[in-house]
Amino acid sequence: MDIFNYFPQKIKEVILSNLKVEMYKFIEEIRLRNTKNIIIKLTNKDVVINYKVTSEDLIETISLISENSIYSYQNQICNGYITVKGGHRVGITGNVAFENNEVININYIYSLNFRVAKEVIGCSDDIIKYIINYKNDTVFNTLIIGKPASGKTTLLRDIIRNLSSGIDDFEKKNKMFFNVGVVDERSEISSMYKGIPQNNLGDRTDILENTPKTIGMKMLIRSMAPDVIVADEIGGTNDSEAINYVVCSGVKCIFTAHGEIIEDLYKNPELNKLMNSHVIERILILSDKDKGKIKKVHRLDGLRYT
Secondary structure (H helix, E strand, C coil), X not given: CHHHHHCCHHHHHHHHHCCCHHHHHHEEEEEEECCCEEEEEECCCEEEEEEECCHHHHHHHHHHHCCCCHHHHHHHHHCCEEECCCCCEEEEEEEEEEECCEXXXXXXXXXXXXXXXXXXXXXXXXXXXXXXXXXXXXXXXXXXXXXXXXXXXXXXXXXXXXXXXXXXXXXCCEEECCCEEEEECCCCCCCEECCXXXXXXXXXXXXXXXXXXXXXXXXXXXXXXCCEEEECCCCCCCHHHHHHHXXXXXXXXXXXXXXXXXXXXXXXXXXXXXXXXCCCCEEEEECCCCCCCEEEEEEEECCEEC
């Protein structure tokens, strides 16, 4: 795995000596904490490696993931992560330095969390039928909700790929193609590395990385004429205003949000506004047991979801 190249040689050796090759595909996270054992999270269990991480290990690791130019990655570090080649994201914690209520650096690194990027090509194939409005050759304004780690981003990524690559309309015997604008605020959808998406988002997708959703949505509409705008984890300040701007511009939208049942959406002030404005036409609720699978679909029927 290419992610092993971002570890100091002695840590790489100790990790590889504790893992079988067939376990690589199940790696989800590798955590390094100062003075603590290395912990590798697999799909179904944790592997605890008896190696105490040192400050020197963390400094050397940061140097490797920043390609010996940590200042080039300062903006990402201030957001708490660095995205490396392959789309893997390295979360960073430590002593946070503030200036004018903004993070300007993270000093004295305490822990690094390597989150292994995984594409699941085709995982949206069975649910795309809930999103496409075949009658009007467009998509329904859709909100996908689920608990943390329920597969929302993975599913959203593949939906983008499907829309951008073309959807078969068997009744009309043609393909529908959509220009998709992605506001990738935390670079989790595209996993952009030096201007190149590390994930397959199709041929008709335009990406704004590290841009607040409220700003990025308007930028895409003004500059790229998208058919659909996509963003991950809405619910922040002024998100509902930006989404209403998108819809009033004649652009469709697909978003994700945290939640387990439809009533959870009303507990967030911004999502509450969105629900009460009846902008969303479809709500897909993910299973909390079967990752990336749909548990329930709510369709807008008049002014109620059924």
